Amino acid sequence: MSYKSKIILTIILIPVTAVIAVTTILGWYTRTMMLKQAETSGKGITRILEHAVDYADQVPVLAENAIALHMQASATILAHLVDIAENQAHLTPPQITQRLKQIAAATILDECWITDEKGHAYLHNIDNIDFTFSPDPQKQPQAHEFYQILTGQKKTVIQPLRKREIDNRHFKYVGVSGIDKPRIVEVGCHAPTILSMRQKIGLQTLIKKLVDGDRLLAVELVENNISILSYGIAYSSTSKQYHRTTIDAVQQAIASGQDIIIPRTNHLQIIHPYINQYSKRPLAIIAAISTRHVKNATRTFLSSAAQVAAITLVFSLIASLILAHQVSSPVTTLIQAATDLQQNSFDPQSIQKVARRPDELGQFARAFSEMALAIQKREQILQQQVEELQIQIDHRKKDEEVKKIVESDYFQDILSRADELKAERRQS
Known part of the structure; x- marks a missing residue:
């Protein structure tokens, strides 16, 4: 990898790494704080629910009690109505029964039962039923409580929603004593009426709405x-x-x-x-x-962080290219100068632009230029010395060759022969 590429990569990696690290830390911190906030909110909700549940659990009971009081009032009015009908208006049982049916049809009351002194219900709005109240709880687990009205032990009996003996249907009954004589005046509401009220205002409805x-x-x-x-x-x-x-x-x-x-x-x-x-x-x-809002917030945060990282990457790339060019261009010039110096073709003018820089690269370029000039000068001196030494070596070689020739036997023979020829010429 080139020096320029390393600079570009370093400049890009530093800010991008910093952005990723900060984003990761902030993302983790944000998610942790939002989860803690969700926990705190959840605990607050459960405490509110605790009070709401207690209240909602009692609302149907309170409402049922209110209905019971309304039924008690209706039974009391009915007792007065029977007294007036029989003793003053002298209506017959069928006529009173017809009025009871009209009352039941127009109110929340489903049943009306009026007895004689022996507990026989001879007035009621239900057809084809003959019923007599008994004090025996074995025979009448639900209805026997009302017999206490006949005996005078109680004036009013309010019974919660219970299953009755004659058909196993659930009813709520309220009974009061008669006005003119000992008798039971009882009114009843069928379970769906009360259960519908419970469903509308009860705990289940509250929870589903929450x-x-x-x-x-x-x-x-x-x-x-x-x-x-x-x-x-x-x-x-x-x-x-x-x-x-x-x-x-x-x-x-x-x-x-x-x-x-x-x-x-x-x-x-x-x-x-x-x-x-x-x-x-x-x-x-x-x-x-x-916790979906936590995930959505985290996703939004990471998306924004990714955009910031992308923008940072683009600006880092542009900045790295500019900076890499400013840093690597002088280095490239110095590398070329070193190559020229190696090839003995260095020109000091080639790095003058770099040498004029006030930073470390300029200082290095000036030192390199001085060193290069010193090296060139030393090479010239060395070359001159080498040439002079070569001349001396050549002269010495010639002297040694001449000496060898002179000292050789062949040359000595020639000299001897020459001396002999000179001697012969002199003699002749």
């Missing part, structure tokens, strides 16, 4: 044995089969009295134990608090 499907996904009211008392679910899974961890967590929360939070895929499951204010039973509220 579950909005946005932040609060589910609310379930359970006992220690995980039997569901009431629930409201907004997410797709409506299975009432609990995971083992949830069962253990509910039992642990009720035993310790402390909230338990279980992280799930898309929500936090908060288990809040409490003691019902009226029944004093240990119960637990299981609330599913959505």
Whole structure:
């Protein structure tokens, strides 16, 4: 990898790495804080639900009591009506029965029963039934309580919703004593009327209205044995089969009295134990608090961070190209100068632009130029010395060759022969 490429890569990596690191830390911190906020909000919701559940649990009872008082008033009015009808208007039983049917059709009362002194219901709005009240609870588990009105033990009997003997249907009955003589005047409401009222204002309706499907996904009211008392679910899974961890967590929360939070895929499951204010039973509220807003916020944050990283990458790339050119161009010039110096073709003017820089590269270029000139000067001196030495070597070689020739036997023979020829010429 070239020096320029390393500079570009380094300049890009430093800011991008910093952005990624900061984004990761901030993303983790943001998600953690939002989850903690969701936990805090969830705990607050469960505490509000605790009071709402206590209140909603009693609303049907209070409403039923109000209905009972209304039924008591109706029964009292009916007792006066029978007294007037029989003793003053002298209406016959069929005529009174017809009026009772009209009253039942126009009010919430489903049944009206008026007896004689022996408990025989001879006036009523139900056809084809002959009924006599008995004090025996074995024979009449539901109706025997009203016999106390005949004996004078009680003036009024208000009975909760119960199953009656004659047809096993659930009714609520209220009875009062007669005005003119000992008799039972009883009115009744069929279960659907009261159950409809319970459903409209009861705990189940409240919980279902609280579950909005946005932040609060589910609310379930359970006992220690995980039997569901009431629930409201907004997410797709409506299975009432609990995971083992949830069962253990509910039992642990009720035993310790402390909230338990279980992280799930898309929500936090908060288990809040409490003691019902009226029944004093240990119960637990299981609330599913959505964490989708945390994921959406994290996703939005990461998307913004990715855009910032992309912009940073672009600016880093541009900055790195500019900076790399400013840094690598002088280095490239110095490298070329070193190559020229190696080839003995260095020109000091080639690095004058770099040498004029005030930074370290300029200082290096000036030092390099001085060094190059010194090297060139030394090479010239060395070359001159080499040439002079070569001349001396050549002269010495010639002298040695001449000496060898002179000292050779052949040359000595020639000299001897020459001396002999000279001698002969002189003699002749």
